[in-house]
Amino acid sequence: MAYKRQIDRLPIPPADAKVHNVTCHYCIVGCGYKAYTWPRNKQGTLSDNAFGIDLGEQQGADGTWVAPSMYNMVKQDGKDVHLAVVPDKECVVNSGLVSIRGGRMAENRPSKVTGTQNQRLSDPIVWRNGVWQPTSWDDALDLVARVTARIITEGSEDDLLLSMFDHGGSAGGYENTWGTGKLYFGSMKIKNARIHNRPGYNSEVHSSRDMGVDELQYRYSDYEVTDTIMIVGANPLETQTNLFLNHMRKGLENGAKFIMVDPRRTVTVNAAEEVAGAENVLHLAIDPGSDMALFNALFTYIVDQGWTDSEFIKNSTFQSGEAVPEDAAHPSGLGSLEYALATCRTSTAEAAEICKVDESDIIKAAEWLAKPKDGERKKAVIAYEKGVIWGNDNYRTVGSIVNIALATGNIGREGGGCCRLGGHQEGYYRPSDAHVGRPATYVDQLLISGGGKVQHIWACDHYKTTLNAAQYKSVHRKRAAMVKDAMDASAAGTREQQVDAIVAAVNAGGLFVVDVDIHHSQIGQNAHVVLPACESNEMNLTSMNGERRLRLSEKYMDRYGNSLPDCLIAAKLAQNMERVLREMGHDDYADQFKGFDWETEEDAFMDGYHGGNPDVTYDRLRAMGNNGVQEPVQGFENGKLVGTDRLYMDGKFTRHGRDDKKALFCAASWRGLQAPGKEQERANHKFWVNNVRANIFWQNQFLDKDNDFIQDRFPYPFIEMNADDMVEIGVNPGDLVEIHNENGSTQGMAYPTDTAARGQVAMVFGSPAGSQGNVVNPGVNELVLPDYKHTWGNIRKLADATPAARSVSFKSKEYTS
Amino acid sequence: MRCKKMVDVGRRQFLRGSAMAAAGAAATTVTGTAAQATPANAQVDYPSGKLANLADLVVNEPLDIEYPDADSPGVLIKLGEAVEGGVGPDGDIVAYSVLCPHKGYQMSYNSDDRTMNCPGHFSRFDVEAGGQQVWGHATQNLPQFTLRVAENGDIFAEGASDLIFGRPSNVL
Numbered sequence: 001m002a003y004k005r006q007i008d009r010l011p012i013p014p015a016d017a018k019v020h021n022v023t024c025h026y027c028i029v030g031c032g033y034k035a036y037t038w039p040r041n042k043q044g045t046l047s048d049n050a051f052g053i054d055l056g057e058q059q060g061a062d063g064t065w066v067a068p069s070m071y072n073m074v075k076q077d078g079k080d081v082h083l084a085v086v087p088d089k090e091c092v093v094n095s096g097l098v099s100i101r102g103g104r105m106a107e108n109r110p111s112k113v114t115g116t117q118n119q120r121l122s123d124p125i126v127w128r129n130g131v132w133q134p135t136s137w138d139d140a141l142d143l144v145a146r147v148t149a150r151i152i153t154e155g156s157e158d159d160l161l162l163s164m165f166d167h168g169g170s171a172g173g174y175e176n177t178w179g180t181g182k183l184y185f186g187s188m189k190i191k192n193a194r195i196h197n198r199p200g201y202n203s204e205v206h207s208s209r210d211m212g213v214d215e216l217q218y219r220y221s222d223y224e225v226t227d228t229i230m231i232v233g234a235n236p237l238e239t240q241t242n243l244f245l246n247h248m249r250k251g252l253e254n255g256a257k258f259i260m261v262d263p264r265r266t267v268t269v270n271a272a273e274e275v276a277g278a279e280n281v282l283h284l285a286i287d288p289g290s291d292m293a294l295f296n297a298l299f300t301y302i303v304d305q306g307w308t309d310s311e312f313i314k315n316s317t318f319q320s321g322e323a324v325p326e327d328a329a330h331p332s333g334l335g336s337l338e339y340a341l342a343t344c345r346t347s348t349a350e351a352a353e354i355c356k357v358d359e360s361d362i363i364k365a366a367e368w369l370a371k372p373k374d375g376e377r378k379k380a381v382i383a384y385e386k387g388v389i390w391g392n393d394n395y396r397t398v399g400s401i402v403n404i405a406l407a408t409g410n411i412g413r414e415g416g417g418c419c420r421l422g423g424h425q426e427g428y429y430r431p432s433d434a435h436v437g438r439p440a441t442y443v444d445q446l447l448i449s450g451g452g453k454v455q456h457i458w459a460c461d462h463y464k465t466t467l468n469a470a471q472y473k474s475v476h477r478k479r480a481a482m483v484k485d486a487m488d489a490s491a492a493g494t495r496e497q498q499v500d501a502i503v504a505a506v507n508a509g510g511l512f513v514v515d516v517d518i519h520h521s522q523i524g525q526n527a528h529v530v531l532p533a534c535e536s537n538e539m540n541l542t543s544m545n546g547e548r549r550l551r552l553s554e555k556y557m558d559r560y561g562n563s564l565p566d567c568l569i570a571a572k573l574a575q576n577m578e579r580v581l582r583e584m585g586h587d588d589y590a591d592q593f594k595g596f597d598w599e600t601e602e603d604a605f606m607d608g609y610h611g612g613n614p615d616v617t618y619d620r621l622r623a624m625g626n627n628g629v630q631e632p633v634q635g636f637e638n639g640k641l642v643g644t645d646r647l648y649m650d651g652k653f654t655r656h657g658r659d660d661k662k663a664l665f666c667a668a669s670w671r672g673l674q675a676p677g678k679e680q681e682r683a684n685h686k687f688w689v690n691n692v693r694a695n696i697f698w699q700n701q702f703l704d705k706d707n708d709f710i711q712d713r714f715p716y717p718f719i720e721m722n723a724d725d726m727v728e729i730g731v732n733p734g735d736l737v738e739i740h741n742e743n744g745s746t747q748g749m750a751y752p753t754d755t756a757a758r759g760q761v762a763m764v765f766g767s768p769a770g771s772q773g774n775v776v777n778p779g780v781n782e783l784v785l786p787d788y789k790h791t792w793g794n795i796r797k798l799a800d801a802t803p804a805a806r807s808v809s810f811k812s813k814e815y816t817s
Numbered sequence: 818m819r820c821k822k823m824v825d826v827g828r829r830q831f832l833r834g835s836a837m838a839a840a841g842a843a844a845t846t847v848t849g850t851a852a853q854a855t856p857a858n859a860q861v862d863y864p865s866g867k868l869a870n871l872a873d874l875v876v877n878e879p880l881d882i883e884y885p886d887a888d889s890p891g892v893l894i895k896l897g898e899a900v901e902g903g904v905g906p907d908g909d910i911v912a913y914s915v916l917c918p919h920k921g922y923q924m925s926y927n928s929d930d931r932t933m934n935c936p937g938h939f940s941r942f943d944v945e946a947g948g949q950q951v952w953g954h955a956t957q958n959l960p961q962f963t964l965r966v967a968e969n970g971d972i973f974a975e976g977a978s979d980l981i982f983g984r985p986s987n988v989l
Contacts, residue, residue: 001901003960008861009986046985056890059983061921061937068980069956097938098919103956237939241954267952271939301853620927685910695954700982709957713949807901813952816927 001807003712007068011082012055014044020084021626023543023553024102025169025536026698028422029243030545031102032626035537035556036084037076062096064089069709072106073113075558080113080321083557091626093220093545099241101698104535108703110560119519119706121532122561124593127484129491132520132530137562137572140529144514145576146499151453151506152188153586161443161452162193163460164201168427168543170535171459171518173540173568175601178460178608180432181566183574189435192443192452196460197423199467200440200784201433205390205420206427207399210324211406212653212663216426218381218417218646219547219630224250226415228368228380232291232401233387233789234421237268238695243421243546244268251381252276258369262387262691263288264762265755282365285757286355288688289392289678289790293670295400296344297351302407303341308371309377309409313337316651317406318662326667329438331782333667340403340665354670364644370408380408381409386791389420390691393674394785399666406663412648419546421698427543429609439783443571444468448475453506457515458566459533463522464700464766466785469773470744478598480526482510487528502528516569517746519702522768533562539565539601542609542621544631544763546646552621567604571596603700615641675779675787681741685792687725689739690762691772694718700766715804717767720753721795723758733803733810739763741793744774749805754812761795861988863963863976868912869895871905871970879926882912882976884962885988889981890915891962892926892933893972901943905972911976912962913948914981919955921982933959946979953989960987 017038024031036050046056051064059065060364061602064086072083085106089096110117125132151159164180165172166764184190193201205215217339223229224247226513249271252258258281265283273282284293300307317337322332333339348366352359369380382405388397405418407410444462446452448471466472486505490498506512515527524530536543536553538560544550559565564572578593598604602618610616615636621628623639630643648654652661682688696713697704719737731737731750738747739761748763748770756762763772764786777792828958868882876897884891891914899908915924915933922937927943932951940953948959965978977987 002943002949002961004961005957005980006978007980008863008977010980047987055985056989058989059921061923063921063983065921065983066985067918067956067982096916098954098956100956103919107956193962267939274939295885319958390957542834567897695952807946809943809946809949809951809952811930811932811941811943813941815941815952816932817925817936 003709005068010066010068010071011048012044012085013050013082014042015048015050017044017050018556019050020554020556021354021552021622022105022537023169023545023551023626024099024105025541025553027099027240028542028546029093029240030169030423030549030551031094031097031099031242031426032088032551033085033102033105034088035554036086037081037556039193040073040080060801067103067762069104069107072109072116076112076556079329079557080205083109088626093549094242097246097247099435100695106709108427108707109557113800117703117706120560121519121530121563121745123532124562125520125530127474127487127528130488140531141572142495142498144529144573144578145286145497145580147502147512148454148498149577149580149584150503153581153584153589154503155453157188157190158192159453160188160190160192161447161455162190163196163443163455163462164193165196165459166428167196169422169425172424173427173536173541173543174429174609175426175539175604177428179570179604182595182608183395183469185431185435185572186434187574187577191436191547192441192446193436194443197465197538198784198786199442199444199780201436202438202440202783202785204394204785205398206783207332207395207666208402209655210330210664211399211612211658211666212401212656212661213406213411213418214647214655215420216422216546216548217411217420217648220247222381222415222417223247224254226251226256226379226381228257228259228378229538230261230269230369230380230382232261232382232384233389233391234383234385234423235262235266235268235693236268236383237271239385239423239693240421241695244271249275249385251613252280255572258282259284259365259368261286261291261294262755264692265762267813267815274815276815282361284355284357285364286357286362288690290355291388291391292393292397292400292668293346293351294362294600295344295397296402296668296670297348298369299342299363299403299407300345301348301363301366302370302404303337303365304467305371307372308407310683312409312651313407316653316663317495318660318664323664328782332399334664335667337665340667341668344400344403344666346670350637363616368512368684369404378408379413380405380410381415381417381419382410383417383419385421385423390786390788392787392790393671394781395783396666396668400668403665406665411663412646414701417646420544425543425545430614435807442780444472445778447511448472450509452511454512455514456511457517457523457527459487459517461517461521461523461700461702464768464771465773467773467776467788468778469771469776473572476511476523477526477765479509479511480513480528482508483528486510486557504537504701516566518563521702532568533569534559534563538563540609541601542605542617542724548631549628550616550621550631550633551624551626552618553620561742565601567601568598571598571604582803589618596749600742624755673790674781675777675790677777677779678790681777683790685741686759687739687792687795688760689772689775689791689793690760691776691788691791692762694764697764701768705768713808714764715769715802715808716746717764717770717772720746720756720762721750722753722758725758726750729797731797734805734808736805737795737804738798739793739795741775741785743777745772746772746774747798749801752810755814823882836913861986863988868974869974871966872912873915877928877931882974884912885977890923894926894944896931896945902947902961905966910964910966910972911944912964914960914962914977916982917955918957918959918979918982919953926969
């Protein structure tokens, strides 16, 4: 039985409610919302309210409505206030649309009144006497600084393993990437760093950048005026919901054709067919991992047909052969179109065989992308995401996509673009990471092999979201337990004795783990010190979305308990490091930790982002509201920040830093499944285990796991399966099944899916109740980009559906008209 | 598809159009209760609206209804198999709002897989699973109406499980 809220009336915001600008802190699209707050003992009326409309009338479709999930009661300046977070019709990103994630921002706020999200951490906690005990910031950070300082001075900074978000929104943003970046890449030069979703500190789109093309160069309105939209390895209706509904959809309604490259049929394909008509939608359900062969064939065919933009190629791309040779830092050579094509050349017939799709469909895709229409060049937007970013042969495959966009002149022009769709928002401002090197350290493997002595984790939960997770967890738990034992044994001693005991334990193979997060995560169970962070709107936060739209999402409520913004936690940690190092007699080293005298997140913003972008201040961003300004900011005129519609409109490409400002093509050479062990894994197992997302969950469910509406729908991670496959292994809808292979095992709930091909299953990523990463092998590309998407395993039944699973709907997710 | 057959929705049907524009005090004014004399109840008082008689229902053929008032369209369905929350002699009768709790578009019924489908943004809800959102953008499941069957077979709606789209209170 579905979860019923049993709410049939909500408080009405009064006309004098405070109004705050909010950018949704979940996905990269960054929809605009307005947060209304008002005193607990006040309310508006049906006729006199903050919305200025007659709420006594039934509102029509798209009318203003506060859903129960958009309401909560939170603390503001120490007092309980009502909160309503409502989509902003004036924001050009979403035009009042709301996603199943953003529409729950209010109810996913911690509230002592309504009881929501009381899992949030309120105070630092330290492992003491066999449990976690609350303590003060001073006490917790003193321990962290003393242990860290001992380890990096007795050894080196390479003994510090760092896991650190690099994104915007939520925990990230310019303030927090700067705070952490200044500490680890400024005061220190930490080399053994990784990012929340990959085991090294590296770009997910190295090749696009090396070709001169930033991965976010268009604006969302380009989808509305283009001729063709090609989406690769992405499912935007689910994961960039209002980009699809508010922009791609308008393009389809204006006559654009839609190409989807993905082995799996998704709700995006279905919705595109509903909007554009099935005859204008082409789903290329390629064999898993064969993307590059398809794009090489499209590139070849388009060039051979003469459908390229010769003026653009002549003026804006490199002309004389090889510009960058293939080497350890470049998994393929880069150069002119002719240079790249010599390697990429693939016939449509060859691609049809590799990709297992009809040759005629490949030709149709090429025609839709580039065949001139009435003698005019066609406009096309090409967008890609995890299907290739987390897919086979990342560098070359992304390069093979960008080749097509460059050959057809579809970058830097209205109605064009070749972009990643993105996951989180962006918000990166850090000192140089050049010391990390390229390829970056494969930090997970370093940890598994016993490397590192102290680990600082910032808003990452590798238990749920890394590859080779079964082994990672096993080693992590054992190494952390050695330190827990040492801490227990020295619990009654002085701080000095305890630090000695910890250092002895890590020198014997243990790992001292410091975890900064908003809740006590799964990996946090192994931590020795856990530090409570806060989210956007509990602090002011700036980020940019997938079209580089920079906004200030305003603080409207108090931080939970003693939690702090990540940037201020980094500052406090730096100050403690300075103090401890000075006590230890390392004055010069201590001096490196100066410059963190920030009182607020705005101080961190001014120290970092503003330092490099002097036109941008909080006041100016606040005035720009939910439409903000598209980066890069060009100046400040007539009281407004002046932004940039799209990059490279002058035909000069700069992302690679080349003086000639010419874009490069990628010599993408097809080599089958690139990552070690994948081909053998495919040969040995029955099912391809796709790693997929669902609109209902944000990331690894760190908030949603405590949300009744969400957990009622999917009490266990879904595993979409073909019904005939289910019959063959004796599994009914909702039964708990186990996926297993040589890497480990994981479990979920069988969800019959008639569009799933035989032998292909799709498991939702990052679930706290079953980590898909357990069965992903450790294979990465030359630059340490993991291939989460290509995993094969066998499946067996574990148990009949539980009562929770039996009440779930197992009907098709596809809308029917 | 929604059935176009209209049925009696009970005593609240006259409360529509311009009468509702009379703002917050409308409900108390119409019932003639002095606002100052009676404190507001802790929960919304739902009208009892007659939707249909058991004899009107055919399995898997939805009836259009309006509840709690004429501005709130809904649907009454006899499913043919008992479901949790179903009423009637066979435990198979359910009723829901048909305004999508995402953006308020009016949904249509797919009798093949017994779901409500929203043409606005492609959300869908399972009428056999308490209105659970199968897939979509709404942040709640479909408001389900609480039903009572009288001895003579008349079916009444007397409450709702969730807030109906487009109103701050289910009873305006």
